[in-house]
Amino acid sequence: MYTRASASDWNDFKQPSWTAKDLPLMKHLETYQKPVNNDTHGYNGPIAISNGGSVTALAQDFLHTSDAVGIPFSDDLQDSNTSHTSEIWAKYINRHTGRCSGTATAYIHSVMDTQSNLYLCTNAHINHIIFKDNKAIGVAYIPMHNRMHGGKLVETIVKGRKCVVLSSGMLGMPQILERSGMGNKELLKKLDIKVVSDLLGVGEEYQDHYTMLLRRWCLVYHVSNESQTLDNFLWGVPKVQCELFQEWEVSPEKVHLSSNAINARFKICPTKEELKEMGPELNKFWDKYFKDKPDKPVMFGSIVSGAYVDHTLLPPRKYITMFQYLEYLASHGKIHIQLQSPYKELFFNSGFMNNKADFVPIRWSYKPSVDIDIKTVKELQPDGLSVGIYMGTWHQPGEQYDALKVHESIKYSAEDDMAINNWISGSCFHLLLSHVSVDE
Numbered sequence: 001m002y003t004r005a006s007a008s009d010w011n012d013f014k015q016p017s018w019t020a021k022d023l024p025l026m027k028h029l030e031t032y033q034k035p036v037n038n039d040t041h042g043y044n045g046p047i048a049i050s051n052g053g054s055v056t057a058l059a060q061d062f063l064h065t066s067d068a069v070g071i072p073f074s075d076d077l078q079d080s081n082t083s084h085t086s087e088i089w090a091k092y093i094n095r096h097t098g099r100c101s102g103t104a105t106a107y108i109h110s111v112m113d114t115q116s117n118l119y120l121c122t123n124a125h126i127n128h129i130i131f132k133d134n135k136a137i138g139v140a141y142i143p144m145h146n147r148m149h150g151g152k153l154v155e156t157i158v159k160g161r162k163c164v165v166l167s168s169g170m171l172g173m174p175q176i177l178e179r180s181g182m183g184n185k186e187l188l189k190k191l192d193i194k195v196v197s198d199l200l201g202v203g204e205e206y207q208d209h210y211t212m213l214l215r216r217w218c219l220v221y222h223v224s225n226e227s228q229t230l231d232n233f234l235w236g237v238p239k240v241q242c243e244l245f246q247e248w249e250v251s252p253e254k255v256h257l258s259s260n261a262i263n264a265r266f267k268i269c270p271t272k273e274e275l276k277e278m279g280p281e282l283n284k285f286w287d288k289y290f291k292d293k294p295d296k297p298v299m300f301g302s303i304v305s306g307a308y309v310d311h312t313l314l315p316p317r318k319y320i321t322m323f324q325y326l327e328y329l330a331s332h333g334k335i336h337i338q339l340q341s342p343y344k345e346l347f348f349n350s351g352f353m354n355n356k357a358d359f360v361p362i363r364w365s366y367k368p369s370v371d372i373d374i375k376t377v378k379e380l381q382p383d384g385l386s387v388g389i390y391m392g393t394w395h396q397p398g399e400q401y402d403a404l405k406v407h408e409s410i411k412y413s414a415e416d417d418m419a420i421n422n423w424i425s426g427s428c429f430h431l432l433l434s435h436v437s438v439d440e
């Protein structure tokens with residue numbers, strides 16, 4: 001899914017030439033295939049960005065309902081500045097071919113096709129960086145499975161003439177840095193690693209964005225059988241699979257499979273009044289991330305036109321799934337090596353929900369989200385409602401829309417809040433792909 005950081009996220013790095021206005025590559029990498037009224041996107045880059053082949057009517061209903069509860073529709077929620085609106089959610093999919101557009105095709109295979117100076121070595125595990133007088137000059141790697149040489153760690157060394165760039169992700173990076181002598185010097189000394197740079201932050205402040213979704217299937221709803229969802233395809237109904245694949249081959253630019261059925265989303269921020277209600281638990285967290293930074297959303301929510309669960313577990317009907325993410329976390333974890341060898345067990349604590357402040361925004365956003373879900377589903381049954389929002393215009397309204405009709409918000413008691421907290425502690429997941437109870 002096409003997702004860009006807020007401008008203030010870049011500025012928060014507090015690094016010269018890494019501020020939002022210094023980042024032309026954000027534009028250069030993309031060929032933006034949606035109409036838009038700002039100049040924050042690029043049109044000649046190798047990564048194509050579009051809405052995919054189709055936007056379901058369910059997604060349009062979701063946008064319409066979001067608007068009714070005070071989250072207005074926008075052409076572009078990815079301009080790095082907008083934070084409290086909804087949009088048709090773009091993907092890294094080329095509008096013309098209906099195929100995924102990503103790093104491998106844009107920057108690796110396409111370059112290797114035409115140039116001889118890019119060599120790709122797969123199944124290679126970087127052990128550490130090689131330094132000369134504290135300047136990185138290369139890396140030492142070993143085969144990923146290391147079955148040769150009787151299992152001994154025999155390294156291959158690659159040297160760089162100009163610079164060494166590491167991009168081994170948020171879990172791989174701290175390990176390589178620590179094995180290379182960059183990290184907390186006390187830890188490095190304990191592991192008998194020569195200190196190149198005493199950097200306290202390496203391996204600290206691990207974060208993910210928490211997703212509220214599956215547990216007890218709270219946010220998977222049954223919708224009418226006429227609705228357009230991916231469920232029959234995901235169940236493997238042969239006729240539907242055959243039709244959709246055929247459509248995809250013949251006209252990839254306008255078919256259902258040129259999308260993943262995640263078509264709409266919103267980002268939200270609390271009003272001043274809501275912020276007051278959210279209480280002191282949130283204050284420190286709020287001051288750290290959000291104060292004077294209106295471009296930062298607190299939560300985002302989205303709809304999937306289909307059940308985002310194991311279909312073998314569901315009765316054969318049609319579904320929508322609603323999910324929400326917490327965008328910035330008070331909870332932090334850590335990851336550190338425990339021995340020099342790259343094959344030894346790590347210390348990893350995800351820190352999942354270890355700060356109570358994270359409950360507050362999730363609980364707050366649960367309420368409008370459920371409101372939107374219920375109203376979307378209510379409106380869909382029995383006859384359905386499609387409002388025709390497409391590419392940023394309201395060009396094809398359905399029957400006269402009465403926002404008041406769906407505007408009775410649910411009232412929550414303290415007991416309800418407690419129940420939502422319990423649900424949060426049992427349903428959050430993302431990278432770890434399972435829930436972690438706060439009591440554990």
Ligand SMILES: Cc1cc2nc3c(=O)[nH]c(=O)nc-3n(C[C@H](O)[C@H](O)[C@H](O)COP(=O)(O)OP(=O)(O)OC[C@H]3O[C@@H](n4cnc5c(N)ncnc54)[C@H](O)[C@@H]3O)c2cc1C
Pocket residue numbers: 001002003124125126127167168169170171172173176430431
């Ligand atoms: C379930 C999930 C869904 C997501 N969905 C989206 C989305 O819809 N939109 C979006 O924008 N972002 C999404 N993200 C986030 C996005 O995938 C990451 O932010 C992004 O991939 C980070 O890129 P990276 O290059 O920094 O690291 P990575 O993509 O993690 O790449 C690091 C690579 O380094 C390799 N590596 C690690 N250690 C070593 C070593 N010692 N030697 C050699 N190789 C090593 C790893 O195997 C990996 O291939 C999602 C993430 C997850 C987990």
